[in-house]
Amino acid sequence: VIDYLGEQDEPDGGGPKLLGQVIEDKIGVPIHHYVRVDFESVKKLVDAMGGVEIDVDCALYDPYGYDEGGSPLALEVGVQRLDGGEA
Structure with missing residues (x-):
């Protein structure tokens, strides 16, 4: 912004x-x-690095997901490795 x-x-x-x-x-x-950079470039960069690790402090469920296919995204509590689309 x-x-x-x-x-x-x-x-x-x-x-x-x-x-x-x-x-x-x-x-x-x-x-x-x-x-x-645009978001597509960030996704490619994260994928090129083998993903990113984040520490999830509360479970997350997104029924609509992050990709065009609408696959749900579910993250459990704890350290998770995310690919570019998930991140």
Whole structure:
């Protein structure tokens, strides 16, 4: 949202600059460069890394799922490895 709103105010790239400044302010790490990717690219990146591990603190069930086929997504409590689509 910050990225999008910033671009509306400054079409020459204010969005990424604003987002970087917010991140710097919150975590104290300077942001010198950025990469803009879409969700499909993130899915491919996660898959290329062999998935990601997350620690699920409460069970989750999504009957509609995450893929076009509508396969349900069920996550149990504990550490789970997710592929790009699940993540």
